[in-house]
Amino acid sequence: MGAAGANVVNLTDAQLDQLCVNTIRTLSIDAVQQANSGHPGTPMALAPLVYTIWNRVLRFDPQNPIWPNRDRFVLSNGHASMLLWSALHLSGTQAVNANYETLGQPSVKLDDIRRFRQLDSKAPGHPEYHWVSGVETTTGPLGQGIATSVGMAIGEKWLAHHYNRPDFEIFDYNIYAVCGDGCLMEGVASEAASLAGHLGLDNLCWVYDNNHITIEGSTRLAFTEDVETRFLAYGWNVLRVGDANDLDRIENALNIFRKTKGRPTFIVLDSHIGYGAPNKQDTSAAHGEPLGEDEVRLAKQSYGWPEEAKFLVPEGVYRHFAGGVGTRGAEARQKWTQLFGAYRAKYPDLANEIDLLQRRELPAGWDRNLPVFPPDPKGIAGRDASGKVLNVLAQNIPWFLGGSADLGPSNKTTLNYTGAGDFQAETPGGKNLHFGIREHAMGAIVNGLALSKLRPFGATFFIFSDFARPAIRLAALMELPSLFVFTHDAMGDGEDGPTHQPVEHLASLRAIPGLITLRPGDANEVVEAYRYVLQLPHQPAVLALSRQPLPTLDRSKYAPASGVAQGAYVLADAPGGNPEVIIIASGSEVSLAVQAHENLLTEGIRSRVVSMPSWEIFEHQPEAYRDSVLPPNVKARVAVEQASTFGWERYVGNSGHVIGMNTFGASAPLKELQRKFGFEPDRVVASAKKQLSRT
Numbered sequence: 200m201g202a203a204g205a206n207v208v209n210l211t212d213a214q215l216d217q218l219c220v221n222t223i224r225t226l227s228i229d230a231v232q233q234a235n236s237g238h239p240g241t242p243m244a245l246a247p248l249v250y251t252i253w254n255r256v257l258r259f260d261p262q263n264p265i266w267p268n269r270d271r272f273v274l275s276n277g278h279a280s281m282l283l284w285s286a287l288h289l290s291g292t293q294a295v296n297a298n299y300e301t302l303g304q305p306s307v308k309l310d311d312i313r314r315f316r317q318l319d320s321k322a323p324g325h326p327e328y329h330w331v332s333g334v335e336t337t338t339g340p341l342g343q344g345i346a347t348s349v350g351m352a353i354g355e356k357w358l359a360h361h362y363n364r365p366d367f368e369i370f371d372y373n374i375y376a377v378c379g380d381g382c383l384m385e386g387v388a389s390e391a392a393s394l395a396g397h398l399g400l401d402n403l404c405w406v407y408d409n410n411h412i413t414i415e416g417s418t419r420l421a422f423t424e425d426v427e428t429r430f431l432a433y434g435w436n437v438l439r440v441g442d443a444n445d446l447d448r449i450e451n452a453l454n455i456f457r458k459t460k461g462r463p464t465f466i467v468l469d470s471h472i473g474y475g476a477p478n479k480q481d482t483s484a485a486h487g488e489p490l491g492e493d494e495v496r497l498a499k500q501s502y503g504w505p506e507e508a509k510f511l512v513p514e515g516v517y518r519h520f521a522g523g524v525g526t527r528g529a530e531a532r533q534k535w536t537q538l539f540g541a542y543r544a545k546y547p548d549l550a551n552e553i554d555l556l557q558r559r560e561l562p563a564g565w566d567r568n569l570p571v572f573p574p575d576p577k578g579i580a581g582r583d584a585s586g587k588v589l590n591v592l593a594q595n596i597p598w599f600l601g602g603s604a605d606l607g608p609s610n611k612t613t614l615n616y617t618g619a620g621d622f623q624a625e626t627p628g629g630k631n632l633h634f635g636i637r638e639h640a641m642g643a644i645v646n647g648l649a650l651s652k653l654r655p656f657g658a659t660f661f662i663f664s665d666f667a668r669p670a671i672r673l674a675a676l677m678e679l680p681s682l683f684v685f686t687h688d689a690m691g692d693g694e695d696g697p698t699h700q701p702v703e704h705l706a707s708l709r710a711i712p713g714l715i716t717l718r719p720g721d722a723n724e725v726v727e728a729y730r731y732v733l734q735l736p737h738q739p740a741v742l743a744l745s746r747q748p749l750p751t752l753d754r755s756k757y758a759p760a761s762g763v764a765q766g767a768y769v770l771a772d773a774p775g776g777n778p779e780v781i782i783i784a785s786g787s788e789v790s791l792a793v794q795a796h797e798n799l800l801t802e803g804i805r806s807r808v809v810s811m812p813s814w815e816i817f818e819h820q821p822e823a824y825r826d827s828v829l830p831p832n833v834k835a836r837v838a839v840e841q842a843s844t845f846g847w848e849r850y851v852g853n854s855g856h857v858i859g860m861n862t863f864g865a866s867a868p869l870k871e872l873q874r875k876f877g878f879e880p881d882r883v884v885a886s887a888k889k890q891l892s893r894t
């Protein structure tokens with residue numbers, strides 16, 4: 200139709216719609232071609248969908264992409280990122296900095312799209328939260344986006360229930376997520392969809408790009424189930440749009456979603472990957488490689504686009520977006536801002552809470568009444584101390600909530616004070632989330648809640664952190680304050696045996712950049728661990744807690760537990776300091792190290808115990824502090840940790856010794872396991888002496 204070159208004054212609305220759709224298509228094609236890498240086919244197919252969602256439906260103000268009551272858009276098939284870069288660019292979405300201030304410049308410039316996938320471009324390979332304003336969550340690992348969207352939907356329900364008042368719908372936003380075959384093959388999507396159906400999340404809409412193509416070819420190779428029936432069985436409303444190019448039908452389906460109450464909506468959209476490329480359409484060749492110059496020309500021809508034009512945004516396209524999402528979003532935000540002003544006058548405390556949580560700040564007195572545990576040789580389990588802390592925090596911080604993957608009674612994560620309640624469809628203000636036995640979805644949902652500015656935690660046995668690991672990694676990548684409470688952190692699960700005994704988990708989580716791991720050594724260290732991580736607005740944390748009681752150390756004799764905030768601290772020292780041997784321990788091995796230390800002292804050996812609950816926090820301390828805890832000249836060192844020895848050389852040095860795990864555990868009572876694997880005071884003493892004799 201050649202509209203790209205036409206004078207926009209003469210174009211009908213339908214022609215302008217088409218012009219916008221083809222702009223998204225050709226920007227995507229050109230960007231991938233220029234980068235010589237990327238995924239053109241899905242943007243070509245889904246441009247009409249993304250155009251319709253953004254320009255006809257989404258309540259999103261490009262001038263303020265963090266307005267709290269905006270609709271959320273999640274591109275779960277993150278490889279089709281050019282859809283998002285196009286939408287952000289064409290809508291004129293503004294950049295926001297880390298202090299939540301708009302910067303007066305576009306989030307994604309045309310130049311960023313020209314530099315798609317290049318260093319520092321705001322159009323990277325996949326959608327990156329925290330890097331590009333307007334991206335609601337990082338996607339790329341398939342399934343994560345839609346699973347995270349369930350957390351966003353739970354978050355909205357909770358916020359609405361907690362903060363809305365008669366005539367004050369402060370929160371009433373929807374979550375739109377787009378996904379492909381890959382997302383729906385991933386198990387995490389099934390876990391999340393099942394829970395979303397159970398919870399009747401009618402603020403959640405997934406659109407499934409049903410193109411029958413993945414990388415290896417047709418979905419006939421591996422994916423022949425009846426997806427619609429699966430979602431019906433989950434309790435979703437299932438709709439179908441048989442033509443991905445039909446904007447009105449798409450809009451119609453989205454309108455049905457908005458009217459549907461009591462269940463989430465799943466829209467099956469039949470599409471053609473590589474739409475318009477005559478030799479590549481409907482083939483996997485359109486998925487993940489540039490079309491090639493010849494095919495690009497042919498595709499542009501089929502859209503009625505100038506064949507030689509590159510990165511063309513025809514006159515009128517920006518204006519059409521401004522008149523669509525721009526006008527609708529601005530009006531919605533203005534109305535909301537007025538409403539919120541009146542709300543603030545009537546409910547100043549609630550408005551203040553909303554202000555605080557939006558900036559990831561904590562309310563005054565958030566840590567009041569945290570327990571202090573008296574010295575007790577019998578002690579208390581890490582998980583029990585944690586349970587007490589969680590119940591205090593949840594009462595002090597209205598938007599602190601969470602739950603377990605069906606292990607609440609074991610993890611001791613149940614919030615059991617009066618009024619805590621369960622989060623269910625009928626009670627969306629409850630603070631106990633029941634994730635069911637769905638650890639991966641739990642991780643993603645916790646992230647979705649954190650993206651909704653709540654302070655969420657998820658819990659399971661430490662061994663099953665593996666099942667949540669992809670989401671924990673994304674929490675770190677996104678710099679989210681997601682909190683993971685993992686109990687049964689070592690051999691404490693004794694008789695359950697090696698399937699339930701984590702060995703490599705600490706090492707593997709310590710390897711994730713930006714993630715804080717903490718393995719507290721007694722009940723007071725548990726308190727301090729929580730106190731520390733709650734103050735981190737942009738970092739996820741893993742707490743590894745014991746199942747069995749750990750002696751509560753006498754802090755009048757040993758150093759205060761506040762040392763946890765330095766990651767490692769001198770807990771017990773030789774009289775007058777100046778140690779000749781250092782024992783470093785974490786978690787359940789701290790009291791063991793203290794026993795060994797006392798024995799060494801009676802033998803006249805000048806030992807020091809360093810409690811090291813967190814490598815990462817310690818690494819962030821100034822060198823002078825680190826050297827004061829681990830003086831470089833003291834080479835005789837022993838580390839004790841009931842976990843893989845992997846990595847401990849960095850603290851004990853090449854000549855040091857690590858008492859840890861080099862094999863899997865075994866099924867036996869804990870005492871026998873401690874003997875078998877060497878976690879006994881005599882063994883620590885012997886190792887310390889051997890170290891001394893060597894240095």
Ligand SMILES: Cc1ncc(C[n+]2csc(CCOP(=O)(O)OP(=O)(O)O)c2C)c(N)n1
Binds near residue numbers: 339341342412413472
């Ligand atoms: C967890 C995960 N596994 C594998 C990949 C690699 N990958 C990227 S896209 C893709 C195929 C996805 O197929 P589909 O979702 O149907 O996308 P389409 O080609 O139809 O856009 C694969 C396997 C990934 N990104 N994430």
Ligand SMILES: [Mg+2]
Binds near residue numbers: 380381410412413
């Ligand atoms: Mg596909």
